Amino acid sequence: MPEPDQNTLARRKDIIAAMRDIIPTPGGVIVDDDQLRPYECDGLMAYRQLPMIVVLPENTAQVAAILKYCHTNKIRVVPRGAGTGLSGGALPMADAITISMMKFNRVLDIDWDNRAAVVQPGVTNLGITRAVEHEGFYYAPDPSSQIACSIGGNIAENSGGVHCLKYGLTTNNVLGVEMVTIEGDILRIGGKGLDQAGYDLLGIVTGSEGLLGIVTEVTVRILRKPETARALLLGFNSSEEGGNCVAAIIAAGIIPGGLEMMDAPAIKATEEFVQAGYPLDVEALLLVELDGPQVEVDYLIDRVGKIAKDCGAVYSRISESEEERLLFWSGRKNAFPAIGRISPDYMCMDGTIPRGRLSEVLTGMQDLSKQHGLGVANVFHAGDGNLHPLI
Numbered sequence: 113m114p115e116p117d118q119n120t121l122a123r124r125k126d127i128i129a130a131m132r133d134i135i136p137t138p139g140g141v142i143v144d145d146d147q148l149r150p151y152e153c154d155g156l157m158a159y160r161q162l163p164m165i166v167v168l169p170e171n172t173a174q175v176a177a178i179l180k181y182c183h184t185n186k187i188r189v190v191p192r193g194a195g196t197g198l199s200g201g202a203l204p205m206a207d208a209i210t211i212s213m214m215k216f217n218r219v220l221d222i223d224w225d226n227r228a229a230v231v232q233p234g235v236t237n238l239g240i241t242r243a244v245e246h247e248g249f250y251y252a253p254d255p256s257s258q259i260a261c262s263i264g265g266n267i268a269e270n271s272g273g274v275h276c277l278k279y280g281l282t283t284n285n286v287l288g289v290e291m292v293t294i295e296g297d298i299l300r301i302g303g304k305g306l307d308q309a310g311y312d313l314l315g316i317v318t319g320s321e322g323l324l325g326i327v328t329e330v331t332v333r334i335l336r337k338p339e340t341a342r343a344l345l346l347g348f349n350s351s352e353e354g355g356n357c358v359a360a361i362i363a364a365g366i367i368p369g370g371l372e373m374m375d376a377p378a379i380k381a382t383e384e385f386v387q388a389g390y391p392l393d394v395e396a397l398l399l400v401e402l403d404g405p406q407v408e409v410d411y412l413i414d415r416v417g418k419i420a421k422d423c424g425a426v427y428s429r430i431s432e433s434e435e436e437r438l439l440f441w442s443g444r445k446n447a448f449p450a451i452g453r454i455s456p457d458y459m460c461m462d463g464t465i466p467r468g469r470l471s472e473v474l475t476g477m478q479d480l481s482k483q484h485g486l487g488v489a490n491v492f493h494a495g496d497g498n499l500h501p502l503i
């Protein structure tokens with residue numbers, strides 16, 4: 113942690129007074145240690161630091177006034193959404209103001225004709241789907257933290273999830289933002305269409321970890337829910353065969369709605385925890401979801417089944433009902449807590465490798481695991497080569 117700037121800390125009283133002028137609402141400026149404590153870290157809990165103060169603005173004008181004041185007076189700021197980030201983006205600094213965006217929690221407009229939803233940045237990822245599902249729509253990017261994480265945080269981290277292989281990451285689903293620059297200027301970038309004239313500034317903002325400004329309004333694309341979705345469990349005698357099957361499915365031109373893989377330690381821990389019906393006598397399990405019109409899904413299920421057989425699959429089971437499809441997924445979605453049950457702690461790595469080299473990387477990891485005497489369970493978004501070894 114860098115040494116805090118003493119000059120800033122010496123001005124803390126004045127800074128608090130200035131923030132209270134901007135946000136007069138009771139509770140809008142947090143200064144006591146016990147109330148600052150919940151903000152001391154994000155999902156990267158190995159690092160903790162109390163912020164100098166926390167402010168909770170309620171509108172764009174307040175955000176602009178805060179940033180203008182901080183820029184003029186050379187005070188650092190750290191934007192914060194729900195604090196679920198795993199890379200320490202919302203980790204406070206002792207000489208900085210944490211700006212929590214969680215009071216920006218309203219859905220502002222649903223534009224069915226343009227298939228767009230306009231929301232405030234503190235709305236949760238799942239909250240967007242909840243707001244449009246009664247008309248058969250949803251918001252596609254689905255990080256596992258979607259029940260809690262905010263769309264503002266998703267933009268800053270360009271978050272992805274199971275459905276991103278087919279439907280894209282946050283960057284492919286955000287159409288426009290209103291944001292306040294670090295200097296305190298209010299900007300509008302993009303709109304309700306897929307592409308805007310000029311430089312792709314939205315592409316720069318998405319994934320910029322809150323370093324370019326604070327997003328105060330978001331317009332996202334909403335999609336029609338697929339008519340049908342079915343999941344397929346495929347078991348293999350080696351991770352290598354499972355990895356090869358992933359590459360073969362994609363090479364055949366099939367883009368599943370979800371394509372996840374787990375190795376034997378992850379399968380065992382998960383099955384003991386949620387009883388999702390996973391086979392315990394395989395070394396690798398693929399969970400493939402195919403979605404779309406019924407006739408297309410039936411055809412693709414058949415094709416993927418054949419590809420898997422050619423790749424050496426020794427187990428195959430197709431979900432026969434919506435309950436069963438959700439049960440298959442409940443295993444994958446509970447894999448992390450399942451590992452937490454069998455080990456006092458674990459380190460989760462997050463890396464992406466070329467899909468075609470999955471089996472090579474998995475074999476290499478097994479060798480390293482033996483060499484260092486450390487257990488590794490692998491759970492990953494196989495379709496886009498995003499690995500999560502849990503060490």
Ligand SMILES: Cc1cc2nc3c(=O)[nH]c(=O)nc-3n(C[C@H](O)[C@H](O)[C@H](O)COP(=O)(O)OP(=O)(O)OC[C@H]3O[C@@H](n4cnc5c(N)ncnc54)[C@H](O)[C@@H]3O)c2cc1C
Pocket residue numbers: 154155190191192193194195196197198200201202213233254255256257260261262263264265266267268269270271272273274321322323325326327328
């Ligand atoms: C159990 C668990 C599972 C997860 N699964 C996934 C997953 O599948 N995929 C995935 O991508 N991530 C995943 N994550 C990580 C995390 O949930 C995402 O990165 C998420 O987007 C963070 O959102 P947040 O609201 O919690 O942001 P925070 O953690 O509060 O902040 C994250 C970053 O966003 C910035 N920020 C927040 N709000 C704004 C704003 N309005 N304007 C500008 N910058 C802002 C912050 O400064 C920080 O840099 C997971 C985390 C957990 C704990």
